[in-house]
Amino acid sequence: MKKLFITRPLPESVLSAAREVFDTSVRQSNLPLSAHDLRWVLREYDVVLPTLGDIFSAEVFEDVPDPRCKLLANFGVGYNHIDVAAAARSGILVSNTPGAVTDATADTALLLMLMSARRAAEGERLVRSGAWEGWHPTQMLGMHLSRKTVGIIGLGRIGQAIAQRCFYGFGMRVRYFSRTPKMMEFDARRFESLTEMAREVDVLVACVPGGPETRHLVGADVFHAMQPHAHFVNVSRGDVVDETALVAALQDRRIGGAGLDVYEHEPKVPDALRALDNVTLLPHLGTAAHEVRNSMGMMAIDNLKAFAASTPLPNAVNAV
Known part of the structure; x- marks a missing residue:
């Protein structure tokens, strides 16, 4: 079973769906990942579900030359906090959650x-x-x-x-x-x-x-x-x-x-x-509704499941 790291608490329905397929770890902080943790998750997990504020820059990818992680399944439609080109150079796919938001x-x-x-x-x-x-x-x-x-x-x-x-x-x-x-x-x-x-x-x-x-x-x-x-x-x-x-x-x-x-x-x-x-x-309330956050999470899980099954990602934003 592949190891999944989820960087923030998510709706329980989303976490349950993740645990059906992955050995899932959920971080209990709502703060962005630290510089150390950004690099640590790339080394220690097969797939990561990050979100806004988790700054996966080119420098982060360069510091982990042989990452275990092969997919960043972003929770959100916007992914400008991830250097997608640098991720591809490291052999890491990136997906997002369009439509749900x-x-x-x-x-x-x-x-x-x-x-x-x-x-x-x-x-x-x-x-x-x-x-x-x-x-x-x-x-x-x-x-x-x-x-x-x-x-x-x-x-x-x-x-x-x-x-x-x-x-x-x-x-x-x-x-x-x-x-x-x-x-x-x-x-x-x-x-x-x-x-x-x-x-x-x-x-x-x-x-x-x-x-x-x-x-x-x-x-x-x-x-x-x-x-x-x-x-x-x-x-x-x-x-x-x-x-x-x-x-x-x-x-x-x-x-x-x-x-x-x-x-x-x-x-x-x-x-x-x-x-x-x-x-x-407003405090970034754009998608702050129960149904929406659940849909976003399930869309991210769909990308993760597709990766685990070696099938095309429904919402890939790069290629490797």
Whole structure:
């Protein structure tokens, strides 16, 4: 029986499925693996189920020239914490869990759009403070989302799910920035320039994969292009956004507000960002639903089972 190491506690149904096939060890900490442990699991286990924060860099793989591990079955669709090319050079496959997170992440994007546009987090803090003096006609006026224009950065599975919710749920006009045109069942206009799209929209939503190609894709030029009333939402990866530029745009009120579920140096959130009243901050809740985390885990287990059976991985992201 192959040895499996799971780097974080997972739903019991997922662990039970893993134990049916593997000699399974489950780490009981929710913190990322240490530098020592990253190398240790590559030496000691046949397969590893890592997740966000477990930084398998090229340096880690180089330090373990003959790894026992042959598969990193990532728990999550994003895998920018794993150097996939370096893993392949070490003879290690990498898989992920696409599809399972689509609806939950799209729902979180809409949640942040509403919370930011309608100042929900600010209002909740006001009520909790005891300083609310009651309803009046000009109290905390925000922006109505219906029939506004949304700009989506990246129109993959999640981006398309966001577009559908915006179009059918709120009657919004859809614009998108993507390397290639996408076929949608409703009108969705593609932009080849992100700043040009940013000038036109009322809400700008980032949902692209993380990695070197998208690092700081959204920076000062994008925030300067946005309309003063427009809101920015990020449900992708924190380093897709130049966080310093975002803080400056919010401090100077150059944009209407922001809703964030991810951060550039997560879990560290800058004091300057936390101090602002025009930003909604969530603790990376994008896929935080029982059904979703269970589906993610089972998809990771399916990849592990395929590996054990020497059959093609359902969700491979590299080849060796």
